[in-house]
Amino acid sequence: MKSNKPFEIIYETEKVADKIITNKRHITELSQKKEDTREAIRELQKSTQTKAWTSVSGMLVKTTKEIALELLKKDQKTLEDEINKLRDENKLLVKKHRDLEQNSPLTGFDLKPLSSKEIAGLRSNLPYF
Numbered sequence: 001m002k003s004n005k006p007f008e009i010i011y012e013t014e015k016v017a018d019k020i021i022t023n024k025r026h027i028t029e030l031s032q033k034k035e036d037t038r039e040a041i042r043e044l045q046k047s048t049q050t051k052a053w054t055s056v057s058g059m060l061v062k063t064t065k066e067i068a069l070e071l072l073k074k075d076q077k078t079l080e081d082e083i084n085k086l087r088d089e090n091k092l093l094v095k096k097h098r099d100l101e102q103n104s105p106l107t108g109f110d111l112k113p114l115s116s117k118e119i120a121g122l123r124s125n126l127p128y129f
Helices: 005-046 065-100 116-125
Strands: 051-056 059-064
Touching (some): 059 065
16 A cells, blocks of 8 residues: 555645635735725825715715724724734744744744833833833
């Protein structure tokens, strides 16, 4: 009986790599939508009109400027959360891919920024920080 273990490893590696590429494309699409939303928010803020047309579930609805801004900001927050979720998933997939290829794990790519409380603690303990 022949062993299919090498083919299973290659198949799993390619499957993980394909998922990484798909996530990167999806992140790019979501980033473009986020940029478009940011531009729409800026244009709406600069506008002197009191009402604005908004797309809700594929329908155009005329709403007040404040409601339109609120909807756009919620949409932008949702897009940002989804992008961050995909980036976190990609980090795990890259780690899994490197494990499947029997490479050493990447170091320094799982760093998190300091919170404001941590920075305040550093500033109180370090005089020139």
